[in-house]
Amino acid sequence: MECTNCSEITQKYYRVDKLPHIWCPGCGHGTLMNTVVRAIDKAGLNKDEVVIVSGIGCSSRAPGYMDFNTLHTTHGRALAFATGIKMANPKLHVIVIMGDGDSSAIGGNHLIHAARRNIDITTIVFNNNIYGMTGGQYSPTTPQGDFATTAPFGNIDTPFDLCSLAQGAGATYVGRATAYHAVLMQKLVEKGLANKGFSFIEGLSLCPTYYGRKNKKGNAFKMHEFLKDNCIDIKAVEKNPEKGENKILIGEFYNKPKTEYTEAYQVIIDKFQK
Amino acid sequence: MSNNNGYKLVQGNEACVEGAIAAGMRFYAGYPITPSSEIAELSAQKLPQIGGKFMQMEDELSSMAAIIGGSLAGLKSMTATSGPGFSLMQENLGYAAIAEIPCVVVNVQRGGPSTGMPTSPAQGDVMQARWGTHGDHPAIALTPNSVQETYEYTVKAFNLSEKYRTPVILLMDETVGHMREKLRIPDSSVLEVINRKKPVCGPDEYVPYRPDEDLIPAFVPFGEGYRYHVTGLTHDETGFPTNSNLISGKLVQRIVDKVEKNIDDMSYYEEYRLNDAEIVIVAYGGVSRAVKSAVDEMRSSGIKVGMFRPITIWPFLDKQISQVAEKAKEIYVAEMNLGQYFIEVDRVAGKKCPVKKINKITGELITPKEITDAVTGGRL
Numbered sequence: 001m002e003c004t005n006c007s008e009i010t011q012k013y014y015r016v017d018k019l020p021h022i023w024c025p026g027c028g029h030g031t032l033m034n035t036v037v038r039a040i041d042k043a044g045l046n047k048d049e050v051v052i053v054s055g056i057g058c059s060s061r062a063p064g065y066m067d068f069n070t071l072h073t074t075h076g077r078a079l080a081f082a083t084g085i086k087m088a089n090p091k092l093h094v095i096v097i098m099g100d101g102d103s104s105a106i107g108g109n110h111l112i113h114a115a116r117r118n119i120d121i122t123t124i125v126f127n128n129n130i131y132g133m134t135g136g137q138y139s140p141t142t143p144q145g146d147f148a149t150t151a152p153f154g155n156i157d158t159p160f161d162l163c164s165l166a167q168g169a170g171a172t173y174v175g176r177a178t179a180y181h182a183v184l185m186q187k188l189v190e191k192g193l194a195n196k197g198f199s200f201i202e203g204l205s206l207c208p209t210y211y212g213r214k215n216k217k218g219n220a221f222k223m224h225e226f227l228k229d230n231c232i233d234i235k236a237v238e239k240n241p242e243k244g245e246n247k248i249l250i251g252e253f254y255n256k257p258k259t260e261y262t263e264a265y266q267v268i269i270d271k272f273q274k
Numbered sequence: 275m276s277n278n279n280g281y282k283l284v285q286g287n288e289a290c291v292e293g294a295i296a297a298g299m300r301f302y303a304g305y306p307i308t309p310s311s312e313i314a315e316l317s318a319q320k321l322p323q324i325g326g327k328f329m330q331m332e333d334e335l336s337s338m339a340a341i342i343g344g345s346l347a348g349l350k351s352m353t354a355t356s357g358p359g360f361s362l363m364q365e366n367l368g369y370a371a372i373a374e375i376p377c378v379v380v381n382v383q384r385g386g387p388s389t390g391m392p393t394s395p396a397q398g399d400v401m402q403a404r405w406g407t408h409g410d411h412p413a414i415a416l417t418p419n420s421v422q423e424t425y426e427y428t429v430k431a432f433n434l435s436e437k438y439r440t441p442v443i444l445l446m447d448e449t450v451g452h453m454r455e456k457l458r459i460p461d462s463s464v465l466e467v468i469n470r471k472k473p474v475c476g477p478d479e480y481v482p483y484r485p486d487e488d489l490i491p492a493f494v495p496f497g498e499g500y501r502y503h504v505t506g507l508t509h510d511e512t513g514f515p516t517n518s519n520l521i522s523g524k525l526v527q528r529i530v531d532k533v534e535k536n537i538d539d540m541s542y543y544e545e546y547r548l549n550d551a552e553i554v555i556v557a558y559g560g561v562s563r564a565v566k567s568a569v570d571e572m573r574s575s576g577i578k579v580g581m582f583r584p585i586t587i588w589p590f591l592d593k594q595i596s597q598v599a600e601k602a603k604e605i606y607v608a609e610m611n612l613g614q615y616f617i618e619v620d621r622v623a624g625k626k627c628p629v630k631k632i633n634k635i636t637g638e639l640i641t642p643k644e645i646t647d648a649v650t651g652g653r654l
Binding site: 053 | 327333336337342
């Protein structure tokens with residue numbers, strides 16, 4: 001479909017007839033989705049060879065708008081579907097978009113095992129610290145003490161640090177940026193796509209509708225401002241550790257390639273071809 | 275082990291893998307569970323040798339998801355499990371049904387519920403194979419009773435799955451899975467292998483969920499230039515979610531109809547000494563082997579008894595059971611559960627003749643004597 005007032009990127013990579021998207025005004029997900037598309041453009045990938053897989057939740061509606069081979073799966077299982085796709089056809093560039101609850105609660109087991117295998121999948125988590133689609137329940141990344149519709153007296157759970165989790169499980173590329181730090185986010189996704197192995201990029205999003213309202217975080221502008229003021233690049237902290245106190249670290253955390261899973265399996269297949 | 279007559283002595287589980295590979299399986303993802311594990315082990319050994327792929331996943335949820343992904347990327351895919359794992363697969367079995375992704379799920383049944391009796395035979399998953407996943411959906415389940423049949427019906431399971439774009443369950447039981455018998459592998463030139471229907475149009479005209487007259491849409495794997503969207507939400511012909519109640523209802527009706535309306539194309543069964551039979555024993559899977567002996571035993575004493583054996587356990591063979599009931603004076607349903615298939619037989623046959631149960635849930639096969647005792651009241 002032609003779109004007269006769309007940018008070249010939008011025209012090329014989006015299913016413009018499916019827009020506008022369903023996300024609430026001020027939600028960070030649209031910005032994050034755009035960083036993914038721009039990173040794909042920068043990497044020069046062939047649209048026909050890109051597969052975008054998602055689970056269930058607000059984040060997981062992204063692939064529907066993106067003009068690639070797209071698979072909207074079941075809650076938490078995106079990485080397991082993606083693993084089957086990548087294994088069956090390693091030529092495909094497989095990208096997974098998940099939410100915080102999707103990736104680390106119901107899908108936590110799939111996340112650690114996909115990371116452990118170092119299968120070549122670029123995983124991007126849109127982390128808004130809440131279950132948005134179901135109405136604002138607390139997730140494994142809701143900060144302790146914060147409020148949610150299922151934490152009316154404050155959340156007593158200890159949240160996950162998703163990047164540490166992925167790195168600990170074996171991801172070979174790990175980084176974090178935010179919906180405010182979109183340029184950095186795009187850069188991390190680009191590098192994640194370039195890494196031949198399991199890449200994990202956490203994009204801090206924001207949910208003014210549920211998380212913001214429940215926790216008196218102000219409007220979407222204020223929530224973006226919070227990200228701007230409270231995040232610091234890991235490189236700055238490495239030079240001056242004091243700067244990192246009470247801040248959220250962003251940037252590239254880990255980048256150490258090792259043998260990729262489908263390539264390791266191909267070695268076994270090749271043994272029998274001689 | 276093979277001899278020069280072309281026969282091999284193998285387990286049911288091994289025959290399943292041989293059949294799957296002959297049918298074109300090139301991707302297997304699974305999680306170890308007794309009594310199905312030999313299927314995974316043999317797949318792990320054989321698949322890479324023919325350029326296929328094997329993966330041991332972290333659980334059965336992901337195994338089911340991975341084979342859907344593998345199928346969507348173009349490889350015929352299978353997983354195998356038993357009761358507890360089959361429960362976990364139900365979530366994504368529903369996904370495969372609504373997204374119309376062909377795949378084969380083998381369930382070598384063991385005693386349940388829960389961990390139950392891992393090494394003992396049972397047939398307690400008959401209803402789970404039909405209604406295990408939520409919502410209305412099509413179900414095809416085949417239940418072999420021998421090593422040879424396991425091979426043949428694994429091939430048929432793939433063929434039906436590919437033809438109808440739907441998950442197909444091979445519902446085995448521990449007796450058949452671990453039984454060792456001769457297997458004659460048919461020549462590949464006589465083996466019918468069906469592949470999914472491809473679109474005849476180019477990417478610009480392709481509407482991924484627009485069915486042809488046979489109610490089945492053409493399939494093209496990801497990566498071949500036909501970019502489209504797949505979702506587990508109810509969707510329209512383009513594959514995108516819809517809020518239309520009418521379109522949602524039509525979609526679910528179509529995926530059910532494409533199986534139910536083609537039931538004659540997938541109705542497999544055996545009639546044994548039914549011609550003049552006044553008493554008919556309905557049995558399937560491992561139990562049918564004991565029933566066959568019992569029928570012969572009773573026949574030699576002059577009792578007019580026969581067996582009807584459904585191989586297609588779902589969809590239910592209404593027509594055939596109804597015909598059996600026309601002639602029978604009484605029907606027994608013998609199964610290693612408390613009467614799951616009985617419910618369906620009684621629904622169709624119950625108004626025409628008495629339908630009785632022969633059940634055993636001790637983790638042991640029903641013996642021929644138990645069957646003759648039940649039918650003759652111990653007079654034999």
